[in-house]
Amino acid sequence: MTDIDLAVLERHGLKRDEYDRIVRALGREPTMTELGIFSVMWSEHCSYKSSRVHLRKLPTTGTRVLQGPGENAGAVDVGHGLAAVFKIESHNHPSFIEPYQGAATGVGGIIRDIFTMGARPIALLNSLRFGSLDGPEGARTRRIVEGVVAGIAGYGNSIGIPTVGGEIAFDDSYAGNPLVNVFCLGIVRADALVKGSAAGTGNPVYYVGAKTGRDGIHGATMASAEFDEKSAEKRPAVQVGDPFMEKLLLEACLELMKTDALVGVQDMGAAGLTCSTSEMGARGGSGIEIDVSLVPQRETGMTPYEIMLSESQERMLLVVKKGREAEVEAIFEKWDLHAVHIGDVTTDGILRVTERGTVVAEIPNTALVDQAPVYDRPRTRPSYLDQVARLDESILADSRQPSSKDALFALLASPTIASKRWVYRQYDHMVRTNTLVLAGMGAGVVRIKGTPSALAISTDGNGRYTYLNPRLGAMLALAEAARNVACAGAVPIGATNCLNFGNPERPEIMWQFAEAVEGLGDACRALDVPITGGNVSLYNETDGQAIYPTPIIGVVGLIEDASRVVARAFRQAGDEVVVLGEHLGELGGSEYLSVVHGVVGGAPPRLDLDRERALIALLTRAASAGLLQSAHDCSDGGIAVTIAESAFDTSGIGVAVDLPRSISTAGTLFGESASRAVISVKPEHLGKLMALAGELGVPAARVGRTGGSSIAIRVDGRSELECSLAEAENIWSNALGKYFAGRAA
Amino acid sequence: MKARVFVTLKPSVFDPQGQTIADALHSMGYGDVGDVRQGKYFELELKSGSADRAKTLAAEVADKLLANPVIESYRIEVE
């Protein structure tokens, strides 16, 4: 019967041996529809076949963890009987094809993952990577940036979830493959967490939301293949987001979850109906039988194959208790949604798809979900590592440096460091009136209404570091995210991660991946921050050119007393400026080398996890004791940029400091040594702060005072850099917006 | 010389705007209204002399700026 040849397999992104595996699992040749179903469920995106063996090494348990990896999102206990549900997910490939819709539907997808857990989403963040805004690809990149930012804004603003933070970096390695990673966090009563499982034989299975079209068919398989000129044809109809529909789904589902009529729910994300039916069945240890002819359809003449594989947005699959149908339908009707009964839960553990009664697919859920291939792919250490590790020290000779002031201004104007106001001003970051730290002022901080607490969230990752040293780069990413929430006064309690890498079938890439995951695991254990979930995005390559390996880590921190929240900016003149941590003058992999010398090389900053842990303890204890006026993590651009940024958005509070020289002047000012922060404290609190630092073994040095109208930096007593705060802030504030002035929307 | 450019979503692409309008009209009792699709409409004043030149120019502009080829197609009229 089957006309399945290698060409067909190729189109489905299936290898010959994977096909044989399918035949074994079924005990027969699959039908075309079944092949389609296997192809998406066994795609890299859905099956994690290349990453699974490594992800197992991540610590996923802890006293606060209520839900680890495996459900639609993870959850941690935040006290007061509440849970924070959060996850990060990538939408890289769709955003490259259609920036606005790709980014918008990415936001839509992660929001669904959160409210399917029963949580009310209260915060969004995003981590973005683009090519350089200048140069040959500059024009295209600027279009992509405008589209992605507008898409994130268009979706989040409309549905009314504040986008409270995130980060953006620009580097040529992302020119042909931008990264769009979106994070969402929601709050739910800990005892009301909803699972995505189908149980209870005879319980009805409902479809609700947008109608099914031919959108994104094979989106999942596409997200698992590199781009090349041919992928143009492979392109599925682009998915268009409908935030209003999602808003209706969000409210209706949360209303339904207040009743006990719901058994389980899952959004139809990647691999749509196929993924939701089989995963829910597998989780519930049961089967699901649906009739595709009952599925609401937007287009005519859709085949079962197309209906099962469609990735139309804003659709949910629900299993409800038998006998409660009327009640459930009424709730959706209130929101002008029509829940359609498309099938039922069965005992036999089989995903059975019928079309007007005739069976078109019959597959054991376990075959799709658990028996998916798992690969321990070959790994080899990339040879480039040795070349980049060597750094021509002579460029660091002070004689060859531009003036420190020029270097600082160049860094402040670098899009990666410059103010992102042009971006976050387009995001509604205040809706729901929980936002305690306004966008751009540090980690995203939202209060938890009805409790005295707040949550701080930061997403971070440095592709350059990870390129130079995958293991260390991933550790530094987790450390920076944790440090950022600590700077807001929050104790890190959980993390999620999005691992953006190249083609895992290349041993060098697989090596980077394995190293990064191990580093991440070590850092999580040392800082005692469990991973509750995440997402893996592989094949981030264009024409064989891989992006920098880029793990993005989202860390969630808890602030017991929301009134103790700390932000980046100085609060008043006359406060003491203190630098926490040790300066090692490390320039390897720094923004300085890249921006000022056009060099990407050297070793990324060392990371001593005990020191990082101590710094985090100090920051959070000092904050809760009310000792901190401001706190700012030291990262891209080093201490000079960190000090300057602490003076920005203060309506003119300058600063004068004297720093100890470490190795070179450039290293002192622009080195990116880890585990450091710049804080300001009231003079009367300096003693207490220093005592606490001593107690916790954190190097702390009072380096100067806030005040005046300039940024003045001395090194070992010698004046090294002095500039007008207004001039510096002006450069930093307008650098990014300049690229987009007067372009058509 | 005036060129009018009509940009519409490709038929296969979902049009939430049109859908919402259709739903609203139905709830307002307009049962006779079926499918609704929303597009963009541009009027360009062109200095170019001939109708053909105008059409070519408009097409170029549509390709470059007015329409997004990934999800939209366009039609041009010159008067």
Add this chain to the structure above:
Amino acid sequence: MKARVFVTLKPSVFDPQGQTIADALHSMGYGDVGDVRQGKYFELELKSGSADRAKTLAAEVADKLLANPVIESYRIEVE
């Protein structure tokens, strides 16, 4: 039966979208493009039998929903 509704801003109303597009085109070197106005374009599937009835229905829908008389005017074509 299909009705096409074109909604445009009244001439007296400043059109920020059209203006931005015109500016962009000029900066892209399209000197021959003068004024640009952006409007909305709707395609309505109508069950009504006659062209006249369709036109009246479309006009009613445009008056009530598709166009805001304070800033916009519209034109209807039926095919």
Add this chain to the structure above:
Amino acid sequence: MRFAVVVFPGSNCDHDAYHAAKHVLGQDAELVWHKNTSLEGADVVILPGGFSHGDYLRTGAIARFSPIMAAVAEFARQGGPVLGICNGFQILLESGMLPGAMLRNRDLKFHCEHVHVAVERTDTPFTCQAVRGQVLKLPIAHGEGNYYADQDVIRTLESDGRIIFRYCRPDGQRDPRANPNGSVNDIAGICNEQRNVVGLMPHPERACELVLGSADGLVLFESVVSALTTQGALGAVASLLG
């Protein structure tokens, strides 16, 4: 005092307005579903911000047909105080309860940031506790807040003192750069002829607690509470007019 906050399916600042009225001011507050036909004895009506029906067509264009709007119009006709915030303002314009219309922001971008507005008139139930010329720091969050009306309408609004809020610098001075969206005459908020229906683009409900960056929005809520407690809804407006 009973606040009714109307909930359209795409409203997303409904809970913020409810929170301000109920938890910050400690007043009675009800969320009223847009399909209801009655305001259930409310003393004040708030049309909240958001994207009432997705608003892909025009902000507020579809919301004006919601069943509740007839009740809101009648409530206003009888002099009841109605406040339209952001999308609520746009709905009031679309439904003709206030004159004019909204265009997309001058730069075609959504703006979310704190701006400053000057209180031009204190003879409305929502500004009676403010001082004339008082500068309020309030957040905006909109893509279509570029207020437009034809010359005659603008002239009448100016001459009848119906422009209630104007964008300005922190020092209260008018300045084109302080106008975030291109609104005619820096208009941020207006009222109807009876002065009991007020609409504005900025979000006072987001500025009722200092921890959120400003508490300047409180004065709108305190004003209507005092206006109503002193004379009751209808009397309040009558006395302001007289």
